[in-house]
Amino acid sequence: MDNKVSVDGLTFVPYLTSAEIDREVKRVASELREDLKGKNPLFLCVLNGAFIFAADLFREVGLNNARINFVKYSSYEGTSSTGKVKEIMGLTEDIEGMDVVIVEDIVDTGLTASMMVSDLKKRNPRSIRFVTLLHKPESSKTGFVPDYVAFSIPPKFIIGYGLDLDGKVRNLKDIYVIDEE
Ligand code: 5GP
Secondary structure: OOOOEEEOOEEEEEEEOHHHHHHHHHHHHHHHHHHOOOOOOEEEEEEOOOHHHHHHHHHHHOOOOOEEEEEEEEEEEOOEEEEEEEEEEOOOOOOOOOEEEEEEEEEOOOHHHHHHHHHHHOOOOOEEEEEEEEEOHHHOOOOOOOOEEEEEOOOOOEEEOOEOEOOEOOOOOOEEEEOOO
């Protein structure tokens, strides 16, 4: 694992290794596999940040009849939430009667998550499950609680494993936290 990462004048230090991520992805995947038994689920990957997590999780769940599609919302600029959630690429397919699994990278204020869930509920799916790689419970402004969480973390800005800083550093295999020293 690299010691420190510098990007756009900010320094990040190692936080979660790829081995730890792998272990938690496998744990969440086995819970989902159990809960989705006998169903034909539709995974919805929330772009851009969740693309790596969703790819790993979807393969690890390993259900041949599961499908995946992609939606896109945006609320962040730089290292903080703007408080406004924009739908950039919505869902075009019909999800009525389906078992939907939303896959998100991180739940921070919970604004994106609660907006998505209430939006999708209007389309009458049979069920909605919300999976997130990371959850910052102390940042919640909505009381939204994800159904599956790989890691609960303090309210600090993190990057890597799909999570960006202004579009960069999504490639990092480990997760890094902003160095506040
Ligand atoms: P929320 O609507 O819950 O405030 O924010 C959700 C979105 O904000 C996430 O999907 C993610 O794109 C972005 N976000 C929140 N916290 C972080 C963070 O620590 N690092 C990065 N890179 N993005 C974050």
